Amino acid sequence: MLIEYKKLFKNKNFYLSGFALVLIVVIAVLIGVTEHYEEYRLTERIYNQHYEKHIVEDVLIFVSPHKQWLGFSNNFASQLYYLIFPLLISIALADSIFRERKSGYQHFIFMRMDRRKYYTTKFATTFPTAFFMFVLPLCLGVILVNLFTDHWDYTSYATSYKGLVNGTIYLPDTIFQGDIRSLFSDLLSISPYLYTVVFYIIGGLFASVYVCMGLAFSMFIKNYYLLIFTPQIIYTSIWFLAVKEPALAPFFFISPSPGVVGVSLSIIVSEFLLQILFTLVIYFIGIRKHADVL
Known part of the structure; x- marks a missing residue:
C-alpha cells in the first residue's frame, strides 16, 4: 500500500482535486x-425592539456559527x-487501474506481484483515501x-437545543422549530461537533463507495473522461430516479442539514450496503475479465 500512496502523491491530479475541494470549502466559509454576521445583527435588532434582554440572549444562541459549517449551510458553495464531490475526488483516484493498464505498467507489476x-491493494488504498479527501476539507x-x-464552545447551543426539543425553553415565536432534527437529534443535544462528525463520516463512506465504483468500472470503460464522470453520473442518476422518494437519494442524507422527510438510519445503512455490494460485484467481474493479463 505504501507504493500506491507514493504513486498517488506523484499524481498531479491528486493535488488538482484537493485544491478544488478546498477552494469550494473556503468560498463556502466566506x-x-x-x-x-448579517443574520445575527438583524435578529438582535428586531428582537431588541420587542423583548427583554434575557429573551433576546436566548434567541441569539440559536443564531449559532455552526450553522455555517458545510452541510449545515445552504449557501451555493456548500x-x-x-x-460534485464524486467527480472531484474521482479525478484523483478513479483512473488508477485505467492508467496503469493503458500505459502497459500493469504488465510489469504482474511480473512482480x-x-x-x-x-x-488498489481497492484498499482508494477507499480510505477517498474518505479522507471528502472529510478533511469539511473539517x-x-x-x-x-x-x-x-x-469554539457550543455547549450553550446544545443545552438550548435540548430545551427546544423538550419544550422547556421559552422562545417568542416558532421560527427556530426548524432546527429540530428527526435523525440523530440526541447527538445534537450533546454537541454540534458530535452530530456533524457522524454525518461527515456517513458522507465520507458514500464518497468512498462512489469513487470505488469508478475504480471498478475502469476495467470496462475505455474512455478516460467517461470513466472520471461515471461516479458523478451514478450519484446524480440516483437523485433523479428517486424523485418520488427523495429520502432514498444520498444527496439528501449525507449532510448535517435537515434533509427531506422520511430519511432514516435504516435507509442510510441499507443503501450503503447495497452500493458497496454492487461495487464489489462489478470489481470482481472486472478482475475476472482481465484474468488473462500477464
Missing part, C-alpha cells in the same frame, strides 16, 4: 461567515461541494468558521 494482491471548513467567528 459566504457563510458573512451571512452569519451545496456545490455535496453535489500476484494479481489478487494488486487489485486488493477545515469547521475550523475556519470557528476562527472567523471566534466561536
Whole structure:
C-alpha cells in the first residue's frame, strides 16, 4: 500500500482535486461567515425592539456559527461541494487501474506481484483515501468558521437545543422549530461537533463507495473522461430516479442539514450496503475479465 500512496502523491491530479475541494470549502466559509454576521445583527435588532434582554440572549444562541459549517449551510458553495464531490475526488483516484493498464505498467507489476494482491491493494488504498479527501476539507471548513467567528464552545447551543426539543425553553415565536432534527437529534443535544462528525463520516463512506465504483468500472470503460464522470453520473442518476422518494437519494442524507422527510438510519445503512455490494460485484467481474493479463 505504501507504493500506491507514493504513486498517488506523484499524481498531479491528486493535488488538482484537493485544491478544488478546498477552494469550494473556503468560498463556502466566506459566504457563510458573512451571512452569519448579517443574520445575527438583524435578529438582535428586531428582537431588541420587542423583548427583554434575557429573551433576546436566548434567541441569539440559536443564531449559532455552526450553522455555517458545510452541510449545515445552504449557501451555493456548500451545496456545490455535496453535489460534485464524486467527480472531484474521482479525478484523483478513479483512473488508477485505467492508467496503469493503458500505459502497459500493469504488465510489469504482474511480473512482480500476484494479481489478487494488486487489485486488493488498489481497492484498499482508494477507499480510505477517498474518505479522507471528502472529510478533511469539511473539517477545515469547521475550523475556519470557528476562527472567523471566534466561536469554539457550543455547549450553550446544545443545552438550548435540548430545551427546544423538550419544550422547556421559552422562545417568542416558532421560527427556530426548524432546527429540530428527526435523525440523530440526541447527538445534537450533546454537541454540534458530535452530530456533524457522524454525518461527515456517513458522507465520507458514500464518497468512498462512489469513487470505488469508478475504480471498478475502469476495467470496462475505455474512455478516460467517461470513466472520471461515471461516479458523478451514478450519484446524480440516483437523485433523479428517486424523485418520488427523495429520502432514498444520498444527496439528501449525507449532510448535517435537515434533509427531506422520511430519511432514516435504516435507509442510510441499507443503501450503503447495497452500493458497496454492487461495487464489489462489478470489481470482481472486472478482475475476472482481465484474468488473462500477464
